[in-house]
Structure formats: structure tokens, C-alpha cells
Amino acid sequence: MSQDRGRAWLCGIWFCHKASSAYTVGAMRDSSKCRVLLGVSGGIAAYKSAELVRRLSDAGAQVRVVLTHSAQAFVSPLTLQAVSANPVHRDVLDEAAEAAMGHIELARWADLVLIAPATAHILARIAHGLADDLLTTICLATEAPIVVAPAMNQQMWQAPATQANMDVLRGRGVHILGPGTGSQACGEVGPGRLLEPDVLAKAALAVIPRRQGALAGQRVLVTAGPTREALDPVRFISNHSSGKMGYAVAEAAAVQGAHVTLVSGPTHLSIPAGVERVDVVCAKDMFEAVMARAAHCDIFIAAAAVADYTPRVVAASKIKKKDDVLSLELTKTRDICAEVGHLEGGPFTVGFAAETDDLKANALGKLERKGIDMIAANQVGAGQGFEADVNALDVYWPSGYSRIDPALKQVVAYALWDIIIERMRAGGRLLSEAAR
Numbered sequence: 001m002s003q004d005r006g007r008a009w010l011c012g013i014w015f016c017h018k019a020s021s022a023y024t025v026g027a028m029r030d031s032s033k034c035r036v037l038l039g040v041s042g043g044i045a046a047y048k049s050a051e052l053v054r055r056l057s058d059a060g061a062q063v064r065v066v067l068t069h070s071a072q073a074f075v076s077p078l079t080l081q082a083v084s085a086n087p088v089h090r091d092v093l094d095e096a097a098e099a100a101m102g103h104i105e106l107a108r109w110a111d112l113v114l115i116a117p118a119t120a121h122i123l124a125r126i127a128h129g130l131a132d133d134l135l136t137t138i139c140l141a142t143e144a145p146i147v148v149a150p151a152m153n154q155q156m157w158q159a160p161a162t163q164a165n166m167d168v169l170r171g172r173g174v175h176i177l178g179p180g181t182g183s184q185a186c187g188e189v190g191p192g193r194l195l196e197p198d199v200l201a202k203a204a205l206a207v208i209p210r211r212q213g214a215l216a217g218q219r220v221l222v223t224a225g226p227t228r229e230a231l232d233p234v235r236f237i238s239n240h241s242s243g244k245m246g247y248a249v250a251e252a253a254a255v256q257g258a259h260v261t262l263v264s265g266p267t268h269l270s271i272p273a274g275v276e277r278v279d280v281v282c283a284k285d286m287f288e289a290v291m292a293r294a295a296h297c298d299i300f301i302a303a304a305a306v307a308d309y310t311p312r313v314v315a316a317s318k319i320k321k322k323d324d325v326l327s328l329e330l331t332k333t334r335d336i337c338a339e340v341g342h343l344e345g346g347p348f349t350v351g352f353a354a355e356t357d358d359l360k361a362n363a364l365g366k367l368e369r370k371g372i373d374m375i376a377a378n379q380v381g382a383g384q385g386f387e388a389d390v391n392a393l394d395v396y397w398p399s400g401y402s403r404i405d406p407a408l409k410q411v412v413a414y415a416l417w418d419i420i421i422e423r424m425r426a427g428g429r430l431l432s433e434a435a436r
């Protein structure tokens with residue numbers, strides 16, 4: 001299979017795909033300029049906002065900046081005016097601004113409201129519907145999607161109050177990018193870093209064109225996360241899956257108008273907005289939950305890391321430490337993806353392949369053996385695939401191939417949907433509700 005480079009225009013961003021010579025991912029999308037209203041709130045990461053404006057502009061966006069009062073202590077309006085080539089907005093009650101572009105006009109102007117950095121304080125104010133400055137007022141007045149990129153001290157991020165606010169925002173369909181984990185300006189280490197401007201710009205812009213609902217009316221079933229296979233009442237066998245990839249796939253489908261059911265193994269993730277979640281623990285539970293729904297869905301995406309083997313017998317009480325060596329007898333689990341793949345008249349089915357070696361050969365083998373329509377292969381190992389925020393996929397289908405380069409899992413999920421939609425359309429399988 002040759003690997004000529006194909007490119008898909010995504011509202012100003014180029015997602016690069018290597019495609020078979022007969023196939024280029026995605027048609028040229030509307031290349032007219034996306035209008036991004038960037039809200040900058042008052043944290044040390046505000047110094048990155050000038051770079052973020054640049055990255056957004058490089059991607060083709062028109063950018064207008066709203067600075068909160070405290071953000072002005074970290075970054076100068078003049079700097080942001082110069083890089084955005086537009087006046088910077090600061091107050092609701094500004095006579096000059098209201099005459100030119102007031103809060104309602106700004107709210108209507110935006111295709112996307114991006115708040116970066118988003119401090120704990122601004123997140124709390126938006127979650128509670130306050131309208132006590134220009135940025136919070138715009139958030140209430142806009143119909144555009146809102147994307148927030150949290151940045152704060154790790155303890156503040158993990159505080160129950162902040163997490164409760166994030167749940168409220170997530171439930172309202174606010175898109176959350178990050179935060180990243182690492183060393184912080186305060187000298188602590190942990191989650192709370194603003195994502196890098198180029199990563200943020202790409203991920204935020206990936207949201208914009210999705211309002212058109214390319215998956216409107218589609219019934220999508222997604223599996224995500226690990227399974228846990230019990231050994232006894234206190235121990236289990238599992239794997240490192242965090243669920244991030246599968247949850248991102250489910251969220252991206254919901255944003256594009258699908259009815260999404262997410263069958264999830266145990267994770268710490270919150271339910272994406274507009275998604276129905278079915279919680280399961282072991283491979284058998286996941287099998288039953290999927291098979292009860294598979295015949296009634298249009299698209300099935302198997303992103304879960306399902307145990308291939310499970311203990312033959314689960315001990316009724318805790319296994320005691322006795323001999324130096326303990327042998328476990330395991331039996332094969334049923335392959336959910338393969339069973340759905342072989343259903344007569346079943347859904348368009350996409351499996352994932354998690355591989356440490358021979359990515360392509362193993363992925364193609366699974367594509368064929370499981371009788372599925374497509375497989376998304378990812379290299380896994382130390383810091384890759386499992387748990388990480390970033391992923392890259394080699395996507396194979398019987399007659400073609402496409403590469404999704406490393407990006408946040410949310411961005412990768414949208415790019416994967418682009419490919420799925422394209423392939424389903426090519427095969428006449430993306431039917432409207434009326435046509436079904």
C-alpha cells in the first residue's frame with residue numbers, strides 16, 4: 001500500500017494523513033476564517049496567550065481577545081492587540097466598546113469561545129452562571145461552543161469544589177482541554193499546567209465545524225477503559241487503560257449529533273455531555289452489555305482494552321500466601337469486537353489494535369480475523385497509547401490506510417471520525433434517520 005500524503009482541511013488546521021494513493025482523507029472543508037474569541041483570565045500561564053493568538057492565526061482563525069481584570073496583571077492589552085491585530089476588550093461598561101463591538105455583538109461574532117488560561121475562579125464563575133465581567137457575560141450570551149483550558153496550582157485543580165464545577169461545565173457541553181501534568185510555576189508538580197499553545201490551538205479549532213452534525217441521528221456504541229477480571233474478592237487482573245481514547249471518541253460522536261452509548265470499564269473519567277454510559281467491570285459484563293445493543297446501533301467502536309483471558313475459577317475467599325510460586329489457570333474471554341464484526345447486517349465496526357511490535361501486520365491480521373470494517377492501530381508501551389493524553393493512529397480498512405499524527409486524544413478522535421464518515425459515505429452506509 002503506498003503512503004502518499006493526503007491532507008484534510010479542518011477549519012484552518014491541516015490534519016496530516018498518509019493515505020493510500022487512491023484515497024485522500026476528507027474533502028476540503030470551508031476554509032473561510034473561523035472567528036475565535038479568546039478569553040484570557042488571570043493566571044501566570046496568561047503569558048502564553050500571545051503565542052496562542054499566533055498559533056490560532058497561523059491556522060487561519062480571526063482572533064479577538066477579552067482580558068479579565070486580573071489577567072491584565074500578567075499580560076499587556078497592547079501585546080495582545082498587536083498579535084491579534086484587533087482591539088482588546090476588557091469591560092462590559094465601556095462606552096467606546098459598546099458603540100463598536102459590545103458584549104452581545106462579541107458573543108454573536110464568535111464561532112468559538114476559547115478560555116485559556118482558565119483559572120479556578122473563572123471556571124467557578126462560569127459554572128455558576130455569573131455575569132460580573134465581560135468574559136462571563138459573553139459566556140452566558142453566546143451560542144458558540146465554549147472550550148476551556150484550565151491552568152492552576154495542582155491542589156486547586158484537584159479540590160472537590162473545582163472538580164464539581166468541571167462536572168457542571170462538562171454536563172453543559174463545555175469542552176475541556178487539559179490541564180497538562182508537570183512542574184508548575186509555584187514549584188509544585190502535578191496536574192494544572194496550561195497545554196502548549198500549538199496543541200491547544202489545534203484541539204480548540206477541531207471543535208468548530210462539528211456543530212453541523214455529520215453524525216446526526218446515528219446510533220453509536222463505544223467501548224472504553226479496562227476490564228477487571230477477579231481472582232478472589234480482593235484482587236483482579238487488569239491493564240493500564242484510562243478510558244481517555246474511548247471517551248474522546250464517544251464525546252466527538254455526540255458533538256457531531258450521534259446518539260451515543262458508552263460501555264465503560266472502571267475509569268476515573270466523567271461522562272461526556274450527551275452520552276449515555278453503561279458501567280461494567282469484567283469482560284463478560286462488557287460482552288453482555290455490547291451484545292444487547294449491537295444489533296440496534298449503526299456504528300460500533302471497540303476502544304476498550306478487554307482482557308483476553310480471565311481466571312477459570314474465582315476464589316470465594318482471599319487467596320492466602322503459601323507457596324513460593326502461585327499458578328493461575330486462565331480461560332479465553334469471548335471476543336466482543338469479532339462477535340459484532342460477524343453479526344449479519346451488523347453495525348459499521350471499528351476495532352482498535354494495541355501493539356508493542358509489528359503494528360501493521362498485527363493490525364491487518366485483526367482486521368481480517370474479526371471481520372470488521374476498520375482497525376485503528378496504536379503503538380503502546382512506556383508513556384504511549386495507554387494513559388497518555390496524546391495518541392497517534394494507523395487506520396486500516398480492507399482497501400486503504402490513513403495515518404493520524406500525534407495529537408491530543410480529543411483531536412485524534414475527531415480525525416478518526418472524519419475517516420469513518422468518509423468510508424461509510426463511500427460504502428453508502430451513512431444513512432440519514434429518514435432513510436433508515
Ligand code: PMT
Binds near residue numbers: 243244333
Ligand atoms: O484508555 P486509554 O488509556 O486512553 O488508552 C487507549 C487504548 C490504548 C486502550 C486504545 O487506544 C486501544 O488501543 N484500545 C484497544 C486495546 C486492546 O485491547 O487492543 P487488542 O489489540 O488487544 O484488541 C483488539 C480489539 O479487540 C480491540 O478493539 C478490543 O477492544 C477488542 N477486544 C479484545 C478482546 C476481547 N475479548 N474483546 C474485544 O472486543
